[in-house]
Amino acid sequence: MPSISNTPYLIEEIAKNCKKFAELKITGPCHIKFALTLAAFLPNLKVLSIRCSMIYKDALITILDELKKLEVLNISHCVLIEHPPPSPRRVLKEIDESILHKARRLHKFITCTSDSCLMCTRTRNDGGMTRW
Numbered sequence: 001m002p003s004i005s006n007t008p009y010l011i012e013e014i015a016k017n018c019k020k021f022a023e024l025k026i027t028g029p030c031h032i033k034f035a036l037t038l039a040a041f042l043p044n045l046k047v048l049s050i051r052c053s054m055i056y057k058d059a060l061i062t063i064l065d066e067l068k069k070l071e072v073l074n075i076s077h078c079v080l081i082e083h084p085p086p087s088p089r090r091v092l093k094e095i096d097e098s099i100l101h102k103a104r105r106l107h108k109f110i111t112c113t114s115d116s117c118l119m120c121t122r123t124r125n126d127g128g129m130t131r132w
């Protein structure tokens with residue numbers, strides 16, 4: 001997830017059948033459609049981990065704005081992309097102040113975008129798709 005087919009169906013089924021569902025860990029590119037699906041069907045999510053993946057800035061902002069009960073967000077070792085395609089791909093080296101400001105309400109916002117981090121380097125080399 002979220003690159004598997006028909007993610008909205010899967011998320012909707014989780015929402016219907018798992019009333020206490022509160023924690024989700026995904027790997028794979030996290031785009032705006034997936035963020036909106038989470039907001040629509042799992043608005044009570046408390047913990048979300050997207051580590052070692054690619055995440056678009058608009059998706060990250062949607063997650064921070066729309067998942068109002070989110071307490072923990074882990075985006076460590078992620079490749080953060082400024083704009084979704086077809087814009088030229090621009091990797092953000094640092095998490096900007098607008099995102100940090102939105103993340104202040106969380107109990108934990110776990111990040112790592114270090115040039116010297118092996119896991120960040122692997123994620124960058126793999127283009128945000130975990131291959132190791």
Ligand SMILES: [Zn+2]
Nearest residue numbers: 077112117120
């Ligand atoms: Zn890292």
